[in-house]
Each structure stands twice: as structure tokens, then as C-alpha cells.
Amino acid sequence: xxxxxxxxxxxxxxxxxxxxxxxxxxxxxxxxxxxxxxxxxxxxxxxxxxxxxxxxxxxxxxxxxxxxxxxxxxxxxxxxxxxxxxxxxxxxxxxxxxxxxxxxxxxxxxxxxxxxxxxxxxxxxxxxxxxxxxxxxxxxxxxxxxxxxxxxxxxxxxxxxxxxxxxxxxxxxxxxxxxxxxxxxxxxxxxxxxxxxxxxxxxxxxxxxxxxxxxxxxxxxxxxxxxxxxxxxxxxxxxxxxxxxxxxxxxxxxxxxxxxxxxxxxxxxxxxxxxxxxxxxxxxxxxxxxxxxxxxxxxxxxxxxxxxxxxxxxxxxxxxxxxxxxxxxxxxxxxxxxxxxxxxxxxxxxxxxxxxxxxxxxxxxxxxxxxxxxxxxxxxxxxxxxxxxxxxxxxxxxxxxxxxxxxxxxxxxxxxxxxxxxxxxxxxxxxxxxxxxxxxxxxxxxxxxxxxxxxxxxxxxxxxxxxxxxxxxxxxxxxxxxxxxxxxxxxxxxxxxxxxxxxxxxxxxxxxxxxxxxxxxxxxxxxxxxxxxxxxxxxxxxxxxxxxxxxxxxxxxxxxxxxxxxxxxxxxxxxxxxxxxxxxxxxxxxxxxxxxxxxxxxxxxxxxxxxxxxxxxxxxxxxxxxxxxxxxxxxxxxxxxxxxxxxxxxxxxxxxxxxxxxxxxxxxxxxxxxxxxxxxxxxxxxxxxxxxxxxxxxxxxxxxxxxxxxxxxxxxxxxxxxxxxxxxxxxxxxxxxxxxxxxxxxxxxxxxxxxxxxxxxxxxxxxxxxxxxxxxxxxxxxxxxxxxxxxxxxxxxxxxxxxxxxxxxx
Numbered sequence: 001x002x003x004x005x006x007x008x009x010x011x012x013x014x015x016x017x018x019x020x021x022x023x024x025x026x027x028x029x030x031x032x033x034x035x036x037x038x039x040x041x042x043x044x045x046x047x048x049x050x051x052x053x054x055x056x057x058x059x060x061x062x063x064x065x066x067x068x069x070x071x072x073x074x075x076x077x078x079x080x081x082x083x084x085x086x087x088x089x090x091x092x093x094x095x096x097x098x099x100x101x102x103x104x105x106x107x108x109x110x111x112x113x114x115x116x117x118x119x120x121x122x123x124x125x126x127x128x129x130x131x132x133x134x135x136x137x138x139x140x141x142x143x144x145x146x147x148x149x150x151x152x153x154x155x156x157x158x159x160x161x162x163x164x165x166x167x168x169x170x171x172x173x174x175x176x177x178x179x180x181x182x183x184x185x186x187x188x189x190x191x192x193x194x195x196x197x198x199x200x201x202x203x204x205x206x207x208x209x210x211x212x213x214x215x216x217x218x219x220x221x222x223x224x225x226x227x228x229x230x231x232x233x234x235x236x237x238x239x240x241x242x243x244x245x246x247x248x249x250x251x252x253x254x255x256x257x258x259x260x261x262x263x264x265x266x267x268x269x270x271x272x273x274x275x276x277x278x279x280x281x282x283x284x285x286x287x288x289x290x291x292x293x294x295x296x297x298x299x300x301x302x303x304x305x306x307x308x309x310x311x312x313x314x315x316x317x318x319x320x321x322x323x324x325x326x327x328x329x330x331x332x333x334x335x336x337x338x339x340x341x342x343x344x345x346x347x348x349x350x351x352x353x354x355x356x357x358x359x360x361x362x363x364x365x366x367x368x369x370x371x372x373x374x375x376x377x378x379x380x381x382x383x384x385x386x387x388x389x390x391x392x393x394x395x396x397x398x399x400x401x402x403x404x405x406x407x408x409x410x411x412x413x414x415x416x417x418x419x420x421x422x423x424x425x426x427x428x429x430x431x432x433x434x435x436x437x438x439x440x441x442x443x444x445x446x447x448x449x450x451x452x453x454x455x456x457x458x459x460x461x462x463x464x465x466x467x468x469x470x471x472x473x474x475x476x477x478x479x480x481x482x483x484x485x486x487x488x489x490x491x492x493x494x495x496x497x498x499x500x501x502x503x504x505x506x507x508x509x510x511x512x513x514x515x516x517x518x519x520x521x522x523x524x525x526x527x528x529x530x531x532x533x534x535x536x537x538x539x540x541x542x543x544x545x546x547x548x549x550x551x552x553x554x555x556x557x558x559x560x561x562x563x564x565x566x567x568x569x570x571x572x573x574x575x576x577x578x579x580x581x582x583x584x585x586x587x588x589x590x591x592x593x594x595x596x597x598x599x600x601x602x603x604x605x606x607x608x609x610x611x612x613x614x615x616x617x618x619x620x621x622x623x624x625x626x627x628x629x630x631x632x633x634x635x636x637x638x639x640x641x642x643x644x645x646x647x648x649x650x651x652x653x654x655x656x657x658x659x660x661x662x663x664x665x666x667x668x669x670x671x672x673x674x675x676x677x678x679x680x681x682x683x684x685x686x687x688x689x690x691x692x693x694x695x696x697x698x699x700x701x702x703x704x705x706x707x708x709x710x711x712x713x714x715x716x717x718x719x720x721x722x723x724x725x726x727x728x729x730x731x732x733x734x735x736x737x738x739x740x741x742x743x744x745x746x747x748x749x750x751x752x753x754x755x756x757x758x759x760x761x762x763x764x765x766x767x768x769x770x771x772x773x774x775x776x777x778x779x780x781x782x783x784x785x786x787x788x789x790x791x792x793x794x795x796x797x798x799x800x801x802x803x804x805x806x807x808x809x810x
Contacts, residue, residue, distance in 0.1 A: 482512025
């Protein structure tokens with residue numbers, strides 16, 4: 001009677017299909033699974049079991065015969081993982097002390113930067129003529145760049161020495177040292193050289209064991225670098241996590257990540273501590289290794305957690321790329337930075353003020369200009385440059401990258417670190433502008449923007465929500481999306497393949513009438529065709545036949561129904577006069593949202609311009625202190641400003657659980673909530689008590705002493721987080737879902753002491769009991785109820801034994 005009780009029906013026939021015949025959906029079946037797990041006389045059931053055995057008879061037979069889910073392959077003996085976490089500290093004294101020390105260190109670093117900036121400005125301004133000031137800008141910039149690069153490395157060796165496998169409580173004094181090092185090494189200018197030999201040189205300087213010819217393309221910087229080993233010829237592709245640390249139950253644990261020679265780590269992967277891949281091993285995209293898993297020499301693994309596969313993820317032939325090429329490329333990068341970018345950033349203002357005395361009059365000693373109205377008018381006029389940047393940026397994106405793309409031949413293999421490599425990196429950099437993508441996303445304008453970039457969108461079937469606000473690519477000119485396809489947020493079009501010595505660009509095609517969920521990395525070899533549903537965090541298959549007319553879920557992926565009855569509730573709005581009328585109204589609302597987006601950011605830009613001008617005016621009287629105070633005020637006032645903006649957006653229409661069409665005004669207001677406020681500033685507060693304070697100001701029901709190392713909450717007022725939770729970097733709590741034209745949202749709750757692993761994703765309508773743990777890179781589906789102290793993991797997540805060796809999946 002359990003299924004009948006959940007569905008609110010009478011007796012349920014044992015041979016009727018859950019989805020096709022009974023009209024159930026994944027939310028209903030998640031509730032059914034939770035109800036079954038509460039029955040001591042029944043074996044546990046996961047959502048994967050539901051999809052594999054979609055009738056009561058098939059499910060009962062499978063559960064009676066064997067464990068319902070295929071077990072993950074037991075890995076070979078692994079390095080001993082850290083011991084179980086010690087209980088987290090209960091008091092608040094360490095919490096407060098940690099926050100105070102972090103604040104003092106931030107203020108001290110800001111003051112040092114201000115003093116160096118003031119000295120450099122005065123020295124550059126004292127030069128004679130434009131050329132003299134340019135030379136001084138080069139020298140000053142080179143010295144400043146050297147200090148900014150060397151200082152984090154020095155601090156790491158002084159405060160830590162060599163990282164070793166260990167554990168320590170969050171908010172403790174060892175944690176403060178850890179946080180200082182983590183913050184500095186991730187703010188190092190050398191991080192901008194990801195994908196260059198200079199970046200691997202930086203990792204070596206931090207203590208990592210990096211072999212010859214290693215290529216790293218991920219911008220997620222490892223922290224405990226002495227525990228990282230990358231063998232000769234290894235390639236680590238973009239959006240991968242190799243942190244060499246994790247946090248669990250209020251304790252930070254450090255551990256090794258060891259990659260042998262000629263290893264391939266594909267895109268969007270997570271490698272937990274105490275994991276390893278042998279020589280020639282491969283890990284597929286959208287996959288993860290959980291702590292204790294080891295991939296033997298030459299084997300290919302994929303999935304979350306990973307298991308053996310025959311798929312070959314090394315798809316690019318090698319090319320000649322020796323030490324000379326790598327050295328010349330690095331030298332050219334350094335010369336370009338030192339002779340062009342640094343002088344413009346460091347000395348550009350000094351040269352401009354020196355050559356245009358009317359602009360520097362405000363800095364001259366004498367009566368203050370702060371009481372003069374023209375001072376504020378001038379600041380206002382300068383801030384209007386913000387609006388000029390938008391059309392100029394669009395013009396640049398539509399011309400320069402398009403011309404450069406003509407030098408690249410699709411399918412041709414090029415060596416790394418040459419002219420063609422530089423062109424490809426420049427195209428990716430200039431066409432992936434988050435500001436513009438967010439401006440046009442979630443509106444009818446996004447298809448025109450993407451087409452202007454170079455996307456092939458076939459015949460557009462306008463829905464007003466064809467793409468979300470987060471779409472990225474390696475090159476837009478080889479990105480194809482079929483007619484009638486809709487994409488949520490977080491799509492990464494993988495149309496460039498990399499090895500340790502070579503790369504190629506190739507077309508990536510997403511078929512027509514598809515729907516793509518959140519956080520999907522779509523490879524150029526993707527085997528999906530017409531009318532597919534790609535669920536959130538799915539691993540798009542690259543082998544076998546082309547899938548059509550089905551849904552795909554999980555990593556590795558398996559088939560599910562393309563759609564269910566609940567998602568077709570609003571199908572009558574997809575065509576005819578109703579579509580035209582509702583789409584016109586949505587376009588008007590979205591246009592107003594885009595205007596608010598620009599207005600909100602211009603107002604902050606004007607405020608920041610005014611603060612900088614005031615700091616410049618006060619410089620003669622208080623010196624470098626004015627610069628330091630200006631920097632602090634820009635940050636603090638920005639936090640207050642964007643908190644007020646977000647509260648204002650929802651003041652008349654607070655967020656609430658929804659089930660509606662994308663043409664419902666309530667959904668349009670949700671789109672405004674996603675677009676108009678900003679969340680970028682939150683990154684600055686990761687790992688500090690101040691982030692919890694900001695979450696509370698934004699409406700999150702958050703408990704005491706929560707450790708947030710980089711979690712993202714999409715709907716702040718629909719999330720509840722209990723005392724002492726541990727939220728790892730890259731984790732997401734998303735209280736909504738969209739499937740075709742239907743939008744659904746509900747509250748999600750994390751009980752006290754819960755842990756979300758690195759890259760874990762929690763969907764809407766979810767409840768985690770006190771002390772529950774969600775493993776790295778896991779996807780906890782909508783409606784799931786995780787019992788207290790349970791360990792869940794995988795994509796989709798299911799109950800595990802709680803061990804770190806990858807065993808015990810059930």
C-alpha cells in the first residue's frame with residue numbers, strides 16, 4: 001500500500017508502469033523511496049532502482065534477488081585515509097576569534113597594498129615626459145608583480161612549510177593559517193596563467209610534484225600543493241577540482257591526490273583526498289573519485305563515483321611541443337604583461353593625469369573640492385562610461401574574435417603554446433563575458449546575443465527562456481543548438497579537446513527539441529540526438545548509439561522517461577495565440593529586468609567612482625590611509641548595497657514554493673531575482689564567519705557556526721541550514737527546477753551538522769537529517785529525504801556505508 005498512499009490512489013496494479021501508466025513523476029517516486037526506507041521490513045530503494053525497475057513486480061523481484069543498485073567496483077588497496085573526524089568545537093569563542101583574526105589580516109594586507117600603490121604612483125608621476133613615465137611604469141609594475149607573485153609563496157612556506165595529511169577543526173588557529181594561505185595563493189596573479197607552463201611552475205614553487213610536459217587547464221587552484229603529484233605528460237582539463245583538502249563535520253582534512261604519467265583528467269571532475277590514478281589512466285568528464293579510490297595503470301574510469309569503462313577519453317593526437325616552445329611561450333606572455341598590461345594598469349592613470357592637468361586639478365593642494373557640486377558632477381560623468389562599455393563590448397565580441405577564428409581549422413590538431421593556441425585562448429576569453437551573458441540570459445534577447453557571438457541556432461523557436469544566464473564555450477563558432485531546444489543554467493559547451501601537447505577545435509552539436517538541466521558539460525562527441533531530456537549534472541554519453549526520444553540521468557547516465565504527465569500541465573501555452581500573447585508580456589517584463597540590472601550596477605559603479613575620487617582628494621592630507629579606507633569602503637558598501645538590492649527585489653513578492661508555467665508572472669519575478677542582485681562579492685567571504693552574517697541578511701535561515709567554503713544558494717529565503725553544517729567549495733543548494741515550459745520550486749532543509757561534499761548538488765524539496773553527509777560531486781534529487789547520520793553519495797545519490805574506500809554502495 002506504500003505507493004498507493006503516496007499517490008493518494010486505491011490499490012496499485014503490480015504490472016503498471018510508474019510513469020507511463022500511473023502518471024507518477026520523480027518527486028512522487030522520491031517520496032515513495034523515503035517511505036520505503038522507513039519500513040524496517042523492506043529493503044531500501046533508490047531512485048536509480050525506480051528507473052531500472054519501473055513496475056512494482058519488477059522492483060520487488062530485483063530487491064528480493066539481490067541488492068537493488070549495481071555496486072561500484074571495489075578499488076585496489078588505497079592509501080590509508082585520515083581517521084574519522086574529531087567532534088567539532090561547540091563554543092563560539094574560537095569562531096569569534098577566527099573572524100577577528102581574518103578581519104585584521106585583511107585590513108593589514110589592504111594597508112600594505114595601499115602604501116605600495118601610493119609610493120608607486122608618486123614615483124611614476126615624478127618621471128619626465130610620457131616615455132619616462134612609461135619606463136617607470138614598467139619598472140614599478142614589474143616590481144609590484146614580482147612581489148604579488150612571490151608573497152603568497154613566501155607566506156605558504158613560512159606559515160605551513162610542507163603540507164602533510166592531517167586534520168584540524170574549522171575556526172581554530174591552524175585553520176586561520178590554512179585560510180590565509182588558501183586566500184593568498186588563489187589571489188596570486190599567476191593564477192591568470194592557467195593553461196600555461198608558468199602556472200605549473202607556480203604549482204612547483206608551492207611544493208607540488210609536477211612532472212615534465214604537464215598541462216593544467218582548471219582554474220580551481222589546489223591548496224595543499226605538497227600533497228599533489230602530477231606525472232609526466234598528464235593533462236588536467238577545465239573545471240576540475242584537485243584541492244587536496246576537504247571539510248567534513250566541522251573538520252578540515254588534508255590528503256594526497258596522486259596522478260601517474262600520461263593521465264587524462266577530463267572536464268568537470270572532482271578528485272577527493274587520498275585518490276590516485278596510475279600511469280596512462282583516464283577519468284571521464286562529469287566524474288569523480290571518492291576518497292580511497294585508485295584507478296590502476298592504463299584503465300579508463302568514469303561516473304560518480306567512478307567505475308571501469310571502455311571509453312577512450314584521449315581523443316587528440318600528440319604534437320611536437322618541446323621545452324623550447326614552452327619556454328618561448330612563457331617568455332612572450334611575461335613580456336606582453338610587463339610591457340603592455342602592467343604599465344596600463346599601474347601607470348596609465350599617472351600618465352593620463354600628468355598629460356591632462358585639468359583632470360588632476362582636484363589633487364592639487366588648496367581648498368577642498370568635496371564641497372563643490374562640480375566635483376560630484378564630474379564623478380557622475382565619469383561613471384557614465386559604464387554604459388558606453390556595453391555597446392563597445394558587443395561590437396568587439398562581434399568582430400575581433402570572429403576574425404581570429406578564421407585562423408583555426410576545425411578538426412586539425414595544433415601544438416600547444418603556439419600562435420593558434422594563443423588565438424583559441426583569446427577567443428574563449430573574449431566571448432565568455434559573464435556580465436553580458438547574465439544581461440541577456442533568461443530572456444528572448446539571449447538567442448540573438450548567442451547568434452551574434454557565432455552560435456548556430458538553426459530556426460529559433462522563441463520561448464523567452466531558451467537559455468539561462470550561465471552558458472560558456474571554448475569557441476562560439478563551432479557551437480550548434482537545434483530548433484526548439486531549451487537550456488537551463490550552467491551549460492559548458494566542450495568544443496575544444498586538449499592533450500598535454502596538442503589541441504583541436506571541433507563542432508559540438510546539441511539536437512533539436514531537447515531540454516538540458518543545470519550544470520551540464522556537453523562534449524563534442526556527445527551521443528544525444530532529437531527530443532532528449534538531459535537531467536541536471538548528467539554525464540553526456542560519448543559511446544554507443546545516438547539516444548533519441550529519451551531522458552538521461554546520472555553519471556554514468558542511464559535512460560529515464562523523456563517527460564511525465566506533470567510536466568505537460570502547461571503544454572497548451574506553447575503554441576498559437578496564447579503563446580504570442582504571453583511571450584509579448586514576458587518580453588516586456590524581461591526588458592524591464594534588464595534595465596534594472598544595468599541601473600543597479602551603474603549606481604554601484606558611480607558610488608565606487610565617487611569613493612575613489614574622494615580618496616584621491618584626501619590623499620594629500622592623509623596619504624596612503626585614504627587609499628586603504630577607500631578600498632575597504634568600496635567592499636563594505638558594496639555588500640550592504642547588494643543586500644539591500646536583493647531585499648528590495650523580493651519585498652513585495654517574497655519567494656515561495658511554485659508550480660507554474662514559464663509564462664506565469666510569478667516565474668518572471670523569479671527570473672528578476674536571479675538576474676538583478678549580484679552574488680560575486682560572496683566569494684570574498686568564503687571560509688569566514690562573515691559569510692554566515694551575509695546569508696542571514698539575505699534571508700537564509702542559517703544556524704550557528706556554519707562553515708561555508710564556497711556554497712551557492714540559488715533561492716536564499718527557501719533554504720534552511722542547521723547549526724554546525726559544513727558546506728564545501730562548489731556545492732549548490734538549488735531550490736528550483738525547470739523542465740521544458742514548467743517551473744517548480746520548493747524549500748530545502750539541511751539539519752544540524754550536515755556536510756555537503758565538494759561539488760555536491762542538492763535539488764529542491766530535499767530534507768537532510770542531522771549529521772547527514774553527502775559525498776563529493778553527488779546529485780541529491782528533488783524530494784529526497786536523507787535520514788539522520790546517513791551517508792549518501794553518487795549521481796543520483798543513494799545510501800552508502802559511509803566508508804571512504806568507495807565500497808558499500810547500495
